[in-house]
Amino acid sequence: MADEEGIALDLALARSDPEGFAALARHAESRDLDYVVLSEDVLSGDDEGLDPWTTAAWLAGRTEKIGLAADIDADIPAMADKARETFDLLAGARLIRHVGRQVQPVTTAGEIDRLADAVADRPKPARSAAARAQRRDGVDYDGIPASLADVAIEPGDQGYRARRATYMRGGSPGLVLRPRTPAEIADALAFARRHRHLPLGVRSAGHGVSGRSTNDGGLVIDVGALNGVEVLDEATRRVRVGPGATWKQVAAVLDEHDWAISSGDYGGVGVGGLATAGGIGLLSREHGLTIDRLRAVELVLADGTPVRASLEENQDLFWGVRGAGANLGIATAFEFEASEVHEVGWAQLALLTPDIEDALRRFGKVAAEAPRDTTVFFLTGSPRQGQSVVQLYGMVDSADPEVVVERLTPFASVGMLAQQEVVLTRYAAVMGSASDVGPTGHHGSGEPVFRSAFLPELTDDFARDAAALLRTGQIYFFQLRHMGGAIADVAPEATAFAHRTPAFSVAAMGGDRDGLNAAWDRLARHFDGLYLSFETDQRPERLRDAFPPATLARLRELKRRYDPTLLFRDNFPITLEDPS
Ligand SMILES: Cc1cc2nc3c(=O)[nH]c(=O)nc-3n(C[C@H](O)[C@H](O)[C@H](O)COP(=O)(O)OP(=O)(O)OC[C@H]3O[C@@H](n4cnc5c(N)ncnc54)[C@H](O)[C@@H]3O)c2cc1C
Structure with missing residues (x-):
């Protein structure tokens, strides 16, 4: 205080x-x-x-x-x-x-x-002996760059509790550096290069599932202060956004212009993590993934060099950032082309079913037939006493109530409708329902256990095997995200996010890592690839699942060029050579 x-x-x-x-x-x-x-x-x-x-x-x-x-x-x-x-x-x-x-x-x-x-x-008060006693081994606290000294947070500092954890993870980093400019990020990276013996987390808004934006005893570079949202050009709907902004903040600014950028389904998620990985959300079938709206990105590379990448300059880097950005640098600004989005239909349905296999089959069929203005996600957990609760939530990009009802009605056949809320609202209102992170920061604890996969088609066989998986009781969160539409309009080789044609992205969360891995691996024959943002399995095969061979080979080339010493290694690091 x-x-x-x-x-x-x-x-x-x-x-x-x-x-x-x-x-x-x-x-x-x-x-x-x-x-x-x-x-x-x-x-x-x-x-x-x-x-x-x-x-x-x-x-x-x-x-x-x-x-x-x-x-x-x-x-x-x-x-x-x-x-x-x-x-x-x-x-x-x-x-x-x-x-x-x-x-x-x-x-x-x-x-x-x-x-x-x-x-x-004001000069920062010297840390007390009690605060210094909490310092971690291996961190050169006296060598913190002068530009960052006033915003560096150590374990004994007042602000540490608010910075140690992320949304999903507990952590105890040895030092959190909070640069405010690309030049300060370069200073932080110089410091990180002298601390290769420690883990290095890069954090924007701390909602990472796969990435380790906190750690135990290592460094965290937290770019949350770069959180501006600025309209650059009304005519082309060009918007510049800092990595530390949340999608809720972005949506609120764009709402004033009747615009939106296709983002994830939760407004608390940060721009930095999502816009470097993909961004599968409620507008994706109509307006593409988040990375498909990206027109330019600015980064600080591992050696501290600031670069700008777009279709006109550093094209290779621009290609790689759109799907594998966490491996290539720290993004400091994104320029997007927003879409025109007026009122949207927003639906939340709760359905009951004694037969989850049947519900999955029905959902697969209805979702496959839906037009691209409609995106509906399916969420359930393990059945209890023979009953499953299925939550369907989705968006229809139309302000016409008749269209909204027509699009959503088929989804009600997935189970017995127990509750429903369908409203015409703004994309910003849907994003705005996410909680704000208060001054006490995130409160995640432990380590999340997530598995991810892309499903080319929801077949009867998959419905049967997924229902069996849910009946094991291993899973408390099982989600199908509706893909297709505009996501599939982009060629697989156009960005490092190559899995363009699946019908769904599937994710499961459990409590027991080995148990979930074994159960998930048994479903492998149904899958083709995975989305890194929802994956926590660290076995090397996962990188090959995320990136097809040609994409991975090209990413290795970029890694050799832009991060040859593997400084960025906390989020599915791409190795320089193919280990197989
Ligand atoms: C509740 C919740 C809902 C979600 N919903 C969706 C969704 O609908 N669609 C979807 O696609 N994903 C979704 N995700 C996954 C989310 O997109 C990723 O976890 C994303 O990485 C979070 O971004 P962040 O900046 O908040 O995370 P952080 O924890 O800050 O960062 C996560 C990782 O991203 C990398 N990173 C962060 N900032 C930068 C940067 N500036 N430059 C380069 N790399 C960086 C780092 O490797 C870091 O470890 C969701 C996650 C949660 C927890």
Whole structure:
């Protein structure tokens, strides 16, 4: 807390100018201050302001991550506790305690800028002996580049808890470096090159399943600060996005223009990890994978060189980044061509079935016949007492309610409809339902156990074998993602994401790694390839599953050229030579 800094806003301002009040809080957030204290009399000395608690809840909806401190009258402690719990849950653990914090009362953006500049210029306090005692072996803490010293986080630091884990994984890195510019990323990579004996994680928004954007005792380069979303050209719908932005943030900005970029199904996922791997989502059948909307990318290579790649320059690198980017550099900016997307139909159906094999067969048939404006994902777990719950969720890229109903009706035959919600809404609203990551960061623990595969066709044999797999009780998450449509319009050799023609991407999550591997391997004859973003099996065959021979050979060539010393090795590293 000692090195955190925040502002106090007078609640009288919330009464007289609510939007101005929210704008000041957002400005403090954009300048990386840590919290806003909502105070009744900090400036005006009276209690003419609004209720702090209600105002804090309102402000939470108008900011993304800044901590909020408000006193709550606790006449009925149980009510106060419930209110705190509710706030924590809905606002992403952003409620903080006021007591003991330094507070700077402000009324203008200029005052916030002065405070933020002063904080930035302040020499970092030397770490205490207790903090230094938590340092990990093998990290040259005294050699941290000067440009990064003020944003480096060590295990003994205040901010460490918020940075150690990711969404799916627990971790205890020895050092998290948080560069803010490509030049600082080059400095971080120079430091990483001196620490080859340690794991190296690259993190954008920390939703990696396959990648290791945290580790035990190693380095993490966290580029979350590069999170801008900027419209470059209205006419061509060209948009520049930083890797640290989430798809929720991107969708919110593009919504104002009636645009969207085909992304994944969860708005909390980061641009950096998804846009270097593929991006199979709710608009993909109509508008392609995320990488299909990419027009240029900027990266810092393993040796620190900044490069730009597109169809006009460094074409080979541009080809490789679209599917295997994590192996080639750290992406610092993406330029996409957004699609025009107006209102969409958004459906969430829950169905019951005593016969999951039959439900799978039916889904396969209906999905295969759906037009490309319709994308529906199938989600289930192991049957319980002979019954399976199937969740179908999907999008119809049409603002016409009749079209939406017509497209979705066949899916209701997959099982017995128990619940349904079908609405006309905005893509941004669907992405916006993802939780924000609060100041306490991600809370993943342990290691995820995921398997992935591409399914060329959902045959009766597959339905039978998948149903048998689900009945083993090994699987608690089994998902079929609808592919085809615009994904298949792109030639396999056009990008490093070569598996263009499968009908579905399939993923399963379990608790027992060996058990899941053995069960999944038994399904191999149905599969052709896999999507690395949903895979955690580290056996070398997986790389060959992800990339067909010609793609892998070309990627090895790129690896030899752009990362010959295998600095990027945390996310299915491509070896320089074919080991077989
Ligand atoms: C809840 C959830 C929903 C998901 N839904 C979808 C979906 O609908 N469709 C889909 O395709 N995928 C989906 N995914 C998978 C997701 O796309 C990948 O896990 C992706 O890597 C996450 O990106 P991130 O930046 O948040 O992850 P991070 O954990 O920050 O990074 C993951 C890995 O990506 C690489 N990486 C990260 N940043 C960069 C960078 N700037 N430059 C180069 N490499 C980088 C690194 O190897 C890193 O280990 C989902 C994952 C989760 C957890």
